[in-house]
Amino acid sequence: MANPSAFTRLAKKASTFTGRPACFALALGTIVVWAITGPLFGFSDTWQLVINTGTTIVTFLMVFLIQNTQNRDTEAMQIKLDELIRVSRSADDALLDLEALEEKELDVLRARYEEMARHARDAREAKTKAR
Incomplete structure (x- = not known):
């Protein structure tokens, strides 16, 4: 360096x-x-x-x-x-340069990941209730 x-x-x-x-x-x-x-x-x-x-x-x-x-x-x-x-x-790997995206593009990605998180929580909750 x-x-x-x-x-x-x-x-x-x-x-x-x-x-x-x-x-x-x-x-x-x-x-x-x-x-x-x-x-x-x-x-x-x-x-x-x-x-x-x-x-x-x-x-x-x-x-x-x-x-x-x-x-x-x-x-x-x-x-x-x-x-x-x-x-x-x-x-x-498309996430490597997110800081270069416009705010609207980041909002779309954020919504996608929030939806993924919601599905994962729902699946975990359903699995817990099934026990």
Whole structure:
């Protein structure tokens, strides 16, 4: 496997860090310090602007980091599922690229599989009642 790009490494480290309790504590501590300094700055517009600007910037950047991480995780999971479908003798190989289908096509397939599940449950229930 190739070495991940600098952005991929950054996104992975950032998502790992931001998911930890220490990061939450840091964010909470920032809010507490900001709130405590309110009286010192007379709850001024500038005082409010500092927290609003800071949280907006952090949120804006985190959206992209989280989306990048989510995209990679989803893609990796999709590849793993594709491999499981590929190696299963009775699996339908046409299901390998479902993510490329339109929503209407997915709805048709979903209905087909829901019907199969319904039949399987009914058969199991009938078998249980017959005992």
